Amino acid sequence: MRILAFDIGGTEIKYALCDENFNLTQSSSIPTNAHEGGRRIIERVVEIIKTFDNVDRIGVSTAGQVNSVTGEIIFATDSIPGYTGVKIKEIIExxxxxxxxxxxxxxxxxxxxxxxxxxxxxxxxxxLTYGTGIGGAIFINGKLFTGSSFSAGEFGHFVTHAGGKDCTCGGKGCYETYASTSALVRLVAEKTSQQMNGREIFASLDNPQIKACVDEWIDEIVVGLKGLVYIFNPSVVVAGGGVMSQEYITDEINKRLQDELMQSFRKVRVVKALMGNDANKLGAAYLASQL
Ligand SMILES: [Zn+2]
Structure with missing residues (x-):
């Protein structure tokens, strides 16, 4: 079976051909040109599909909330204007x-x-994926849990500080305003008056002031994970996002989480995501293989 897998993000549309053993070949990408609107993005996806011969299935991973039964965007922010309501599956098919x-x-x-x-x-x-915000997904009994309207796992807006900082969702005190990579960048700027990006922050861990910020931020990550572990009792928490490639972070998260959890929950392990940029395409290709 030949599956063409797409990963549609706000800045790039990545795609690759996937064989029956889920090896990705012919990886490529084009700019999303999000300003042209959601409908145009899917027209360009269709144009790409037509350049390939003998494709059996199409798998699409995309930004925005998706009704995975109808393959429609049920909500997207203005990062891709006019994307809400685009019937991706119907258009492609x-x-x-x-x-x-x-x-x-x-x-x-x-x-x-x-x-x-x-x-x-x-x-x-x-x-959980830590970046500008925090995204999440839940697997129960080997199946993705989507909730009643395909929106479960929105861990970034789980409140960890009642009445806390303003969040982009309109709420206050959401997990991502304290524990995302952007929150760390803001914290370092507030405490040290230095504008540093994530990479620069982790290259400066020998600076005690920076390290104190990172440690404070790790505590924020752990507070949220602790609540989620009590709710879901997972065997594994997969942590994605560029920052999780820092061994110091995942080691500290595991240590502090173990110290805080009740004994019966301590089997849980926080592990970094392994599939990197290919995870989206492979997941979409897998779903397409199951059609
Ligand atoms: Zn929020």
Whole structure:
């Protein structure tokens, strides 16, 4: 089976061909040109599909909230204008005649990790991606849990500080305003008056002032994980996002989490995501293979 897998993000549309053993070949990308609008993005995806011969299935991982049954965008922010309501699956299937599966990017990455990566063989796990915000996905009994309207696992807006800092969602005190990579960058700027990006911060851990900020931020990560571990009792927490490649972070998270949890929950391990940028495409390709 030949599957063409897409990963549609706010800045790039990545794609690759996937064989029956889930090896990705012919990886490529084009700029999303999000300002042209959601409908145009899918037209360009269709144009790419038409350049490939003998494709059996299409898998699409995309930004935005997705109804994975109808393959439609149920909500997208203005980062891709006019994307809400775009019927991706219907457009692709009508234009190309090839069956398509569509899933949200965080869920696609979690499926990639579940089948091929850090959570392989773990039926019950949660996945969090730390970046500008915090995304999440939940696996129960080997299946992605989507909730009543395909929006479960929005861990970034789980409140960890009642009445705390303003969040982009309109709420206050959300987990991502304290524990995302952006929150760390803000914290360092506040405490040291230095504008540093994540990479510069981790290259400066020998500076006690910077290290104190990182340690404070790790405590914020752990507070949220502790609540989630009590709710889901996962065997594994898969942590994604560039910052998680720092061993110091995952080691500290595991240490502090173990210290804080009640004994019966301490089997949980926080592991970094293994599939990197390919997780989304592989997850989408896997879903397409199951059609
Ligand atoms: Zn929020």
């Amino acid at each position: 009508t234009e190309t005649g090839i069956p398509a599966a569509v899933e949200n990017d965080v869920n696609s990455a979690a499926i990639g990790e579940a089948i091929f990566g850090a959570a392989k063989g773990c039926p019950d796990f949660i996945c």
